[in-house]
Amino acid sequence: MGAQPTVTDVAGVAGVSRQTVSNVLNAPELVRPETRERVQAAIHSLGYRPHASARRLRTQKSSTIGIRLDPITQDGISGSILDRFLHALTEQADRQGLRVLLFTATGPEDEIEQFRRLSDAADVDAFVLTSTFHGDPRTEWLIENGRSFVTFGRPWGIDDMTDPEHLWVDVDGRAGVREATAHLLSRGGPRIGFIGWPSGSGTGDDRRAGWLEAMRAGSGLTEEELRLLDAAVEDVVPNGADAVRRLEQRAGRLDGVVCVSDSLALGALTATAGRIPVVGYDDTPVAEALGFSSVAQQLDEVAAGVLELLTGAHGGRVQRGDPVTDPRHRLVTPRLVVRDGPSLIGDRTL
Amino acid sequence: MGAQPTVTDVAGVAGVSRQTVSNVLNAPELVRPETRERVQAAIHSLGYRPHASARRLRTQKSSTIGIRLDPITQDGISGSILDRFLHALTEQADRQGLRVLLFTATGPEDEIEQFRRLSDAADVDAFVLTSTFHGDPRTEWLIENGRSFVTFGRPWGIDDMTDPEHLWVDVDGRAGVREATAHLLSRGGPRIGFIGWPSGSGTGDDRRAGWLEAMRAGSGLTEEELRLLDAAVEDVVPNGADAVRRLEQRAGRLDGVVCVSDSLALGALTATAGRIPVVGYDDTPVAEALGFSSVAQQLDEVAAGVLELLTGAHGGRVQRGDPVTDPRHRLVTPRLVVRDGPSLIGDRTL
Numbered sequence: 023m024g025a026q027p028t029v030t031d032v033a034g035v036a037g038v039s040r041q042t043v044s045n046v047l048n049a050p051e052l053v054r055p056e057t058r059e060r061v062q063a064a065i066h067s068l069g070y071r072p073h074a075s076a077r078r079l080r081t082q083k084s085s086t087i088g089i090r091l092d093p094i095t096q097d098g099i100s101g102s103i104l105d106r107f108l109h110a111l112t113e114q115a116d117r118q119g120l121r122v123l124l125f126t127a128t129g130p131e132d133e134i135e136q137f138r139r140l141s142d143a144a145d146v147d148a149f150v151l152t153s154t155f156h157g158d159p160r161t162e163w164l165i166e167n168g169r170s171f172v173t174f175g176r177p178w179g180i181d182d183m184t185d186p187e188h189l190w191v192d193v194d195g196r197a198g199v200r201e202a203t204a205h206l207l208s209r210g211g212p213r214i215g216f217i218g219w220p221s222g223s224g225t226g227d228d229r230r231a232g233w234l235e236a237m238r239a240g241s242g243l244t245e246e247e248l249r250l251l252d253a254a255v256e257d258v259v260p261n262g263a264d265a266v267r268r269l270e271q272r273a274g275r276l277d278g279v280v281c282v283s284d285s286l287a288l289g290a291l292t293a294t295a296g297r298i299p300v301v302g303y304d305d306t307p308v309a310e311a312l313g314f315s316s317v318a319q320q321l322d323e324v325a326a327g328v329l330e331l332l333t334g335a336h337g338g339r340v341q342r343g344d345p346v347t348d349p350r351h352r353l354v355t356p357r358l359v360v361r362d363g364p365s366l367i368g369d370r371t372l
Numbered sequence: 373m374g375a376q377p378t379v380t381d382v383a384g385v386a387g388v389s390r391q392t393v394s395n396v397l398n399a400p401e402l403v404r405p406e407t408r409e410r411v412q413a414a415i416h417s418l419g420y421r422p423h424a425s426a427r428r429l430r431t432q433k434s435s436t437i438g439i440r441l442d443p444i445t446q447d448g449i450s451g452s453i454l455d456r457f458l459h460a461l462t463e464q465a466d467r468q469g470l471r472v473l474l475f476t477a478t479g480p481e482d483e484i485e486q487f488r489r490l491s492d493a494a495d496v497d498a499f500v501l502t503s504t505f506h507g508d509p510r511t512e513w514l515i516e517n518g519r520s521f522v523t524f525g526r527p528w529g530i531d532d533m534t535d536p537e538h539l540w541v542d543v544d545g546r547a548g549v550r551e552a553t554a555h556l557l558s559r560g561g562p563r564i565g566f567i568g569w570p571s572g573s574g575t576g577d578d579r580r581a582g583w584l585e586a587m588r589a590g591s592g593l594t595e596e597e598l599r600l601l602d603a604a605v606e607d608v609v610p611n612g613a614d615a616v617r618r619l620e621q622r623a624g625r626l627d628g629v630v631c632v633s634d635s636l637a638l639g640a641l642t643a644t645a646g647r648i649p650v651v652g653y654d655d656t657p658v659a660e661a662l663g664f665s666s667v668a669q670q671l672d673e674v675a676a677g678v679l680e681l682l683t684g685a686h687g688g689r690v691q692r693g694d695p696v697t698d699p700r701h702r703l704v705t706p707r708l709v710v711r712d713g714p715s716l717i718g719d720r721t722l
Contacts, residue, residue, distance in 0.1 A: 086473070086495075094459045099657050105455040109444045112474045121495070122474040123436075124458075126466040145436075145471070259661040288661055307449045308658055311609040311638055 027068040028166040029187070036064035040165075044186050087115060087332065088146035090133055091124045100257065100283035100304045103319065104152055107174060110325035111150065118329060134163045141169055148332050154178065154190070156224060161188055172331045174324055176351075178224030184351065191327035191352045195225060195303070198317035198356035199232030202280045202301040204240060205315075205358060209299065211277030212241035215251045215269040217262055217290060218282040229282050229303065247273075255286070262289020266300075284309050284316055305359050318357045327352045377418040378516040379537070386414035390515075394536050437465060437682065438496035440483055441474045450607065450633035450654045453669065454502055457524060460675035461500065468679060484513045491519055498682050504528065504540070506574060511538055522681045524674055526701075528574030534701065541677035541702045545575060545653070548667035548706035549582030552630045552651040554590060555665075555708060559649065561627030562591035565601045565619040567612055567640060568632040579632050579653065597623075605636070612639020616650075634659050634666055655709050668707045677702045 033040045038061060045053050046061040053061070064070075089108065112122045123146055127133035137160070140146040147170060151160060154175035164171045165187045173190045177183055199216075206214045216233040219226035230252070237248055250273045255261040262281060266289070270276055278299040281287035287302030291314060294300065302309050305318035331350065383390045388411060395403050396411040403411070414420075439458065462472045473496055477483035487510070490496040497520060501510060504525035514521045515537045523540045527533055549566075556564045566583040569576035580602070587598055600623045605611040612631060616639070620626055628649040631637040637652030641664060644650065652659050655668035681700065 091459060091462045091472075093463055094456050099661060102452055102455065102657075105452065106444050108474075109441060112441045113443055113476050116476040122441075124462045124472040124474065126463050285661070292662075307452075308661075311449060311635070311658075312642075 027070040029070075030166055031068055032061065032064045032070050035068060036061045041185060049186070085119070085147045086121045086123050086145060087111075087148050087150055088123045088125060088137075088140050089150045090127050090136070090152070092126070099259065099285040099288065099306055099308050102306060103304050103321070107152070107321045107324060110321045111328065114322075114325050114329055118333065120329070120333075130159050133160055137164060137167075137169060141167075148172075150174065150328055150332070154224075170332065172328045174328060176224065186350060189331040189350045191324050191331065191354065193319045193324060193356050194353045195229040195317075195356070196232035196235070198303065198319075198358065199229040199280060199282075200236045201232075201358045202303075202315070202317055203233045203236035205360065206278035206280065206299055206301060207236065207240045209278070211275075212237075212243055213251065213273060213275055213277045214241065215253065215266070215273065215276050215279040216282075217253045217255065217265045217269070217279060217286045219257060220254045226282055233280055251276075257283050257285050259285050259289040259292075262286035262291075263293035264289070266290040266293045287314060287316065288312070301358075309359070309361070313361045315358065315360045318359050320354050320356055323354045327354065377420040379420075380516055381418055382411065382414045382420050385418060386411045391535060399536070435469070435497045436471045436473050436495060437461075437498050437500055438473045438475060438487075438490050439500045440477050440486070440502070442476070449609065449635040449638060449656055449658050452656060453654050453671070457502070457671045457674060460671045461678065464672075464675050464679055468683065470679070470683075480509050483510055487514060487517075487519060498522075500524065500678055500682070504574075520682065522678045524678060526574065536700060539681040539700045541674050541681065541704065543669045543674060543706050544703045545579040545667075545706065546582035546585070548653065548669075548708065549579040549630060549632075550586045551582075551708045552653075552665070552667055553583045553586035555710065556628035556630065556649060556651060557586065557590045559628070561625075562587075562593055563601065563623060563625055563627045564591065565603065565616070565623065565626050565629040566632075567603045567605065567615045567619070567629060567636045569607060570604045576632055583630055601626075607633050607635050609635050609639040609642075612636035612641075613643035614639070616640040616643050637664060637666065638662070651708075659709070659711070663711045665708065665710045668709050670704050670706055673704045677704065 029040050029043050033043045036043065038057060042053060042057060043061055046058050050058055089111070091108070115122055123140070125136050125140065127136050137149060149164065149169065149171040151171060151173040152175060154161070154173045154177060156178040158177065161171070161173060161177065171189070173188070174192065176190055176192045177185065177188055203214055214237065216230060218230045221227055221230070234248065237243060251269060253265040253269050255265045262285065265286065266276070266279055269279070276298050278301070279290050280301045281290055282303055284302035284304045284306040287300050288308060290300045291312065300314055302314060302316040305316040309316035331352070379390050379393050383393045386393065388407060392403060392407060393411055396408050400408055439461070441458070442454070465472055473490070475486050475490065477486050487499060499514065499519065499521040501521060501523040502525060504511070504523045504527060506528040508527065511521070511523060511527065521539070523538070524542065526540055526542045527535065527538055553564055564587065566580060568580045571577055571580070584598065587593060601619060603615040603619050605615045612635065615636070616626070616629055619629070626648050628651070629640050630651045631640055632653055634652035634654045634656040637650050638658060640650045641662065650664055652664060652666040655666040659666035681702070
């Protein structure tokens with residue numbers, strides 16, 4: 023990885039975590055004097071130079087942002103959300119004289135290879151990453167190599183959510199699903215089901231947590247009853263139909279269902295044919311066309327946040343650690359778009 | 373526009389059309405000797421140099437293709453087709469060491485300004501244009517200024533469809549809609565309606581022509597009866613529902629309906645609730661999820677064709693003029709994806 027020492031090298035020599043090294047560099051008052059001295063000694067002995075200024079994109083006519091574009095997925099209903107983000111990003115970047123360069127990658131290692139190639143050739147000044155996951159080697163590499171980047175998506179690791187080296191913007195899915203669930207609770211009975219993804223994905227677990235919070239606060243149901251209202255399936259339309267039927271069998275009666283995606287909501291809707299309200303997530307054109315409620319991610323705001331972080335326009339003295347006040351970590355609140363229900367389907371109301 | 377003389381300058385001096393100048397350069401045997409000499413004299417006196425070699429993209433690691441990305445449209449069901457083309461183009465370009473740079477534009481004039489800026493700065497070696505229209509000033513400018521480009525979409529003008537300076541790939545929408553209509557005719561009664569766009573768009577008129585051809589060949593209906601089966605509306609979902617109701621009122625009975633887009637097909641489907649078969653166009657994820665038939669544009673093939681034309685991989689001696697045999701103009705045949713119908717909607721079949 024070249025002769026340039028990295029944060030990891032410094033952490034190794036000082037016998038501390040990378041986060042601690044970052045703290046010494048960015049918020050030394052948080053680090054015990056003894057540890058601070060040890061880290062500073064390691065920095066000195068290795069000749070490490072922080073990349074802070076290199077990591078900031080200089081806004082100029084030719085600045086180019088690289089972003090990976092994946093092959094089209096089979097089920098493009100909720101999947102198109104990243105396309106919509108790309109539109110918003112390109113439009114806003116263009117207004118600031120920044121360009122967007124697309125590339126593809128077969129996996130995280132290949133994407134890192136692309137980072138290397140595109141930044142070595144000086145074709146790309148900064149990267150925007152999507153679909154982050156816990157222990158993501160891509161952000162690790164970008165930090166170690168002092169590249170400018172922002173992710174749309176949290177790091178999802180407990181210890182790195184507040185990493186000052188990792189700038190991110192994300193949507194507060196938990197808040198969105200909590201609001202959707204509370205909305206259905208206020209409209210009728212307490213038996214609101216949730217159709218989510220199998221646990222393990224940061225995004226999916228976060229949204230499920232929002233449903234659970236709202237149900238614990240407002241449904242009056244027991245934990246056992248809540249378990250019967252919670253389904254986990256892969257994100258394709260027919261699974262939404264199967265899941266809602268299974269929930270109805272298991273829980274006896276549903277007063278509504280909140281889904282982790284519009285794909286699953288469409289499936290749930292086709293199986294329940296308007297008998298109960300269904301709320302989706304992503305507010306796709308399908309939700310609008312069929313007239314069901316959905317949680318909108320506010321992608322314009324996400325794109326604006328990403329560009330602000332990239333260009334350093336967030337400015338000012340940062341408040342470390344708190345995703346709400348730390349301008350390096352931005353959680354955008356989504357918006358519940360309430361619709362009357364799928365009255366459009368059939369001459370007979372669906 | 374600089375001191376460099378253009379094809380238009382030559383045409384002006386020689387008193388001929390730009391097409392004739394192109395013919396002299398590309399297929400002199402088609403031009404009368406007298407005219408040919410006049411054009412050659414003009415070329416000589418102006419010092420005009422054809423851009424043929426400059427216009428061909430040199431395949432090399434850093435070659436970059438520029439493409440405009442529009443803001444997200446409200447009704448993104450059929451609109452997402454250009455996103456899917458972008459995915460296919462980026463994936464295939466990447467395999468050839470080519471990159472895709474995105475930009476935005478507020479209109480044709482602004483897009484030309486972007487062409488100028490991006491090619492002057494040598495950031496972009498070639499452009500891919502979408503949403504072509506008759507008399508498109510963008511292709512005019514690119515030809516005059518010797519820039520490398522290919523359009524996804526025909527020029528749509530009678531006199532420029534075979535322009536050897538204008539490389540294009542398009543989908544044969546007329547053939548696709550003709551096949552869809554013939555398919556419905558073969559399944560039942562002859563009264564197959566068409567819900568298209570208001571006339572005036574090359575793409576929409578071409579698709580309507582396919583319906584008309586199939587109906588004239590196979591329905592046995594009079595021209596007057598056909599007129600009653602033909603509706604023209606703007607491309608948003610509720611219009612599909614309104615249009616199919618109007619057609620049923622006007623024509624008495626429909627045995628099926630072919631729509632110019634999946635957006636309109638979705639609308640028609642919601643209004644007819646499975647009573648009659650509906651075929652859409654674009655084979656979007658919505659058509660797949662709801663289980664209705666649709667015409668698939670074969671975007672992988674379009675992207676491959678665009679890249680072949682850009683990189684000159686089509687090679688060989690060209691056969692001028694005929695879009696079928698002229699490798700500079702490629703018409704891709706779409707594929708009718710037949711599905712059983714929207715059995716998914718409702719426990720009761722829709």
